[in-house]
Amino acid sequence: MAQCRHPSMSPAETRRAFRALLLGLFAGLLAGTVVVTALPRVVADLDGSQAAFTWVVAATTVSSTLSLPLWGKLADLADRKTLIQCSLGLFALGSAWCALAGDVGQLIAGRAVQGLGAGGVNALVQVVMGTLVPPRERGRYNGRITLVITAGTVAGPPLGGLLADTPGVGWRGCFHLGVLLAAGAGLTLHRTLRLPEAGSGRAARGSHLDFRGAALLTAAVGTLLLAVTRAGDGVPWMSWQAAGAACAVLVLVALFVRRESRAADPLVPLRLLRDRTVALSALAGFAVGPALFAAPALLGQYFQTARAQSPAVSGLLTLPMIVGLLVASGVVGRLIATRGRWKHLLAAGGLLLVLGFSLMGTVEAETPLLLVGAALFTGGAGIGIVSQNLVLIAQNAAPPDGLGAATTLVVLFRSLGGALGLAALGSLLTARVDDLSSAHAAVGAGLDGGLPDLGTLSPSAVESVRAVYGQAFGDVFAAAVPFALLALAAVLLMRETPLRTAHGEPGHGPDHTPEAGAAPRTGPGRGPARGPGPEPGP
Template sequence: MAQDAGRPAPAPGVPDPGTPDTPAAGPGEGRSRRTVLVAIGALLLGMLLAALDQTIVSTALPTIVSDLGGLDHLSWVVTAYLLASTAATPLWGKLGDQYGRKRLFQAAIVIFLLGSALCGLAQDMGQLIAFRGLQGLGGGGLIVLSMAIVGDIVPPRERGRYQGLFGAVFSATSVLGPLLGGVFVDRLSWRWVFYINLPVGIVALLVIASVLHIPVSRTPHRIDYLGTFLIAAVAAALVLMASLGGVTYGWGSWQIVGLAVLGAVLLVAFVRVERRAAEPVLPLKLFRSRTFTLCAVIGFIVGFAMFGSMVYLPTFLQVVQGVSPTMSGVHMLPMVLGMLFTSTLSGHLVSRTGRYKVFPILGTAVTAVGLLLLHQLRESSGVVEMSAYFFVFGGGLGLVIQVLVLIVQNSVSYQDLGVVTSGATFFRSIGASFGVSVFGTIFVNNLRPHIADALAGRRLPPGITPEGLAADPRTIGRLPPGPRAGVLHAFAVSITDVFLYAVPVVLVAFVLAWYLREEPLRGSVTAPEGSEILASNPVERSSHDECVRALSLLGSREGRRQIYEDITQRAGLDLKPAASWMLLRIAHKGSVQPALLAERTPVPLRAITEAARQVEERGLGVRYGLGLTLTADGREAVARLYRAREASLAELLGDWWSPERPRDLIELVDELSQEMCGSDAEQPRAPRPPRDTGPAPHAP
């Protein structure tokens, strides 16, 4: 009894609670909730900038090329951004680990804002393409570092909830981006598509500088600079070959052949470098896994079809259909909504059933059907018809894009979890670059002969030539009705033929999807959030970070009441969940006063009173003054509850929780178990009493 009179000793396996009412510090502790929320808001602004810039440009592109000229190189306005951000993403992640993420995040904002300002000032297509590359370098840092900083300021138990906000930003920008781009073009100028980033970015920069204070814990890396340069150079050479071939230079010209040879040589050099690199940007061992290789190819094709279509559909709507940039953004919504709807649905069904192979098969098939429907679009197509076609195409993409990341995560050991996630999304990003470029080449190669055929033998107004019409679609309005209809048809056929050429490519993915192995789904493998689905950048998270995200998300889905019901049953204790919660809280705080607990938590007083009475009646706690402290039996009950929570988390991890499990995984499970023990964020929620008189609700 002497020991019970003082501060109780911690139960075996339970952290020392320290002084009463002083929880142990952890990530995010020591900061006020308001400070954390303000910092998260600034990070969301940074993420918003990068996410918005992936979609806001699409509806402005027809106006941009009309103003600056160079329809031949329209695709590079998008491709330059995609390639730069894809190549920079792994570098930003490792440099942030090594030199501190706050400074790197501020640098990424500055680079992005500089690129945005220069894009707005661009006087020709060459300048715009170069400045878009600079913007992409900063955009890659904004995405990867904002997600990483969340891990620095938010404890693991809450990380999934906050990272879900970043996914929501991507989902929102995918809907609003095309619409906002159209509004700026109609109301202001296409240059405001880029200028709008400046005030938002400056606010984010100032808030980050004044509010964000994170410990500088430097993790040394042997950064694979050469590998990063080589993979970016390989992609650039091949994309240049695809975009210039048959447009600027003939396919047999020395320039195109030279680019093909250069790409092959650089690829060989990349493979040699990656074999020797200590931390390769793309570990070659991944390709020993058939599942990863198949998913990488399917992801490449999905990125190819998705981003290529999103760039050229607004051109069809504005040039052929004659809708305003704003309305072209509205017309694009069914495609984005279809993608979001089916990606959410497929993720939910996979989580419930544990079966996933059907979705890549079904998704690639529906995507191919969607492309065939898009090929049927003509200048006379109505809004309902177009919306239906867009929805089908987006729905097909959503069915497959969500599940690919989940499949590769389910197929590897814990040590490779982070690298397969980034590898799978990397190939989708490279596919996006190729898709935009190849679609552009097909479009331009088809457009010129179709316009020439449409205008053959016709008299044109002074100053209008077939070449001028191909370079500046705005001049179509100056044509007489007959030639104008012919040119519009030429644009319609040239754009919609692009979708037909993409069908065989998607059918390759359909065939490959049948060869995927369906393995039992680990409990900890969760559907990725929007930032992993919709981002053009590869995801860059370690195995530990990915596991934190999954377990945090699963913990929030369980519900606080369910957690306490589960661990009480697992521990073999005949207690109400609220009594278990109170025991853990006493262990965490040292002692608690039930009356104060009722004031400071949303749990009703009656539930707390009954829980306190049960704790005392079972001899698990004893009162000293107004407070309750644990007895020896209480400390043993707490240890059993703590071990039960560990066991429930380990069960979710499946075979990742093997005898050879790494230390950081053990520490993660231990940390999550500790945070559950009496944490304010893990209070069981009891239903509020009804307004009318009657019995109080049963205690949780």
């Protein structure tokens, strides 16, 4: 019988540890979205500007993205229980920093510290689950992880709006909540989680962190994000500044690839990208990142500016996306666990993602909410099917000693796509608002260099601002459709391989699996291979 859990933990202990992991993951993901609907209130209280919206949201995503490779490498070298507790501690520290912030600069700094901890939680939860649960059983657990990703990523806006509108709590309560959640997860993991000691094998001895590679990756990603954020906001795309930034990014990427290809213990093992399944999983993760991270941030602003809703109501209007994520991820997770087949399910998710973004690309200020809700449900279902199961596919294709690196590679590309998507779509939104507002004199007066406050404008100005933002958001969501198409193409190019049913089985990637339709291996005293092959015909 296939082993379903790590032998050092009982089934009850595994369930308790997994619940604590989910609590920590929820806290980390909540940090990225809970402040979105409260952001106008935050900017007003701290005397921030229009640029504060992008950076308060992006600070956590960027720092989380840049820290992912380091956490993933540490997971292959050091004690994973200690690492995840350290990441939860960093997250709690950043949350407390944000709650006490006296200006926008302090808030952004606290959000960056939050992101360092959240990056560790996001990467290590996947690695720890890979240690506890074999691939065949992970489909069931992935459904629960995706449910938490749903709650943390998408339910943050309604929760943040509710806290912002609650007297005596305000937006600072969003960060106090993060401290409590991180503390609860850390204490529970301290009591329940027991893992084999990491870093004791022959391959791990003599290993070291690739700080030079980390510095090059940080510089490349940071330069790219800064350039994309500035584009459309005072710096044209076709300018010497943009060209210089592009050249700098290309040079830094080349240096990073050269460093990683020569390093004895690279930060991101490029050899993993030689596996077709792992490479396509990373590409699909990059393409689905904007839907997972950028869409919730933009939706909160759409409902408040184009639809003139309060923060609390704006958050509630995102519920169709939450429902789509919950239903699709739960159903598909169980189907993958019971049948062992995944490609046709992920392809269906990619189609739903394309359809959802295409429908959102048609929205305006007066679009019926029923149509907006249908588009959000469709897109949410696509996100739920695709995003989390990409990690499962990459883990199944990677060798056992590369589990942490493969996991982090996919999560890194997914988070990087989310960070770049947020910056690019936010810059496009600013540029489109500037272009469209030239036809509405009342809009310029209403913006005054900052976020529009509809409560202080005349009825005619409110209608103009709503019309401009409604059209601008439709254009922004339409511009995101190519990302969804790229995710779908990557899934279609994957070769479906059977999922392992126990820890330590040989990899089932393209280099290890017989061609489709080949008979299962048999031998003296051995039945058919236990890997879940294609379902029998009728």
